[in-house]
Amino acid sequence: MKTRIATAALGTLLFTAFANASEPPHWTYQGKTGTSHWAGLEADYAVCGTGQRQSPINIETRKVTGTTAQPIGVSYAPARAEVINNGHTVQVEPANGGTLTIDGVEYKLAQFHFHTPSEERIDGKSYPLVAHLVHKSAEGKLAVIAVLFRTGKSNAALRPVFASLPARAGDKHAMGGTINVGDLLPGSRDNYTFIGSLTTPPCSEDVRWVVMKTPVSVSSAQLAAFRKLYRMNARPVQAVNGREVLVGR
Ligand SMILES: [Zn+2]
Known part of the structure; x- marks a missing residue:
């Protein structure tokens, strides 16, 4: 009997330890662990403060310096996906969702997720929502379509994603049906492209950004469903520091 109680107690301890370990990392968008404090939270997050090519940025269209040599190539396909509430956003992870090709380098779609309001600004204007489509090359380089x-x-x-958003941080479920990420893109592929960073810790740089010029539509009910989970999860715009911003197709 004693052994059984001890085992039960140990089980509780292990469960507690596991629950703590799986809690979201200690960064937020506001307050003591908010965006202006990220650099000091962990040694690995230092570049959030010292980086010279951070994201997001305000794209000043009058300062765009030219056009890209080649248009981007996209090849997306309908895919099953998992939908995850990771404590910072809702993230969708399609299985074999397709690829993005930039300057001859192929990047595989890894996941997409949302920020409200949009992190990117164009001539100072922000939008109510943005999706970040995160792609990774075989060499581990990142390219993100916004x-x-x-x-x-x-x-x-x-719709298949928003039909059932995982309500609590840590919740994860299989999406009903399939999603073709290509259907998220606007009809025109015109974009602004530049080098930036992850917009969340560790804020790693050398990320290729492709911000679609043309917005697509979301209903106020869909927006409200996301904002019920995340009212504000956008990093403020960062210094451009003379970075080249090109128009792409
Ligand atoms: Zn993002």
């Missing part, structure tokens, strides 16, 4: 949303009609491509 799709801006304006409020309007319901976004059909997002």
Whole structure:
């Protein structure tokens, strides 16, 4: 009997330890662990403060310096996906969702997630929502497509995701049906492209950004469903520091 109680107690201890370990990392968007404090929270986060090519940025269209040599190539396909509430956003992880090709380098779609309001600004204007489509090359390089949303009609491509958003941090479930990430893109592929960073700790640089010029639509009900979970999860714009911003196709 004693052994059994001891085992039960140990089980509780292990469970508690596991629960703590799986809690979201200690960074937030506001307050004592908010965006202006990220650099000091962990040694690995230092570049959030010292980096010279941080994201997001305000794209000043009059300062765009030219156009890219080649258009981006996208090849997306319908895919099953897992939907995860990771404590900072809702993240969708499609299985074999497709690829993005930039300057001959192929990047595989890894996941996409949302920020409200949009982190990117164009000539100072922000949008109610942005999706970041994160892609990774075989060498581990990252390329992110940002799709801006304006409020309007319901976004059909997002319906399987928004049909059942995981309510609590740590929740994860298989999405019903499939999603084709290509259906999230605007009809025009015109974009602004530049080198930046992850917009969340550890803020790692050397990320290729492709910000779609044309916003797509999201309904106010879809937006409200996301904001019920995350009212504000956007990092403020960072210094451009003379970075080259090009127009891409
Ligand atoms: Zn993001």
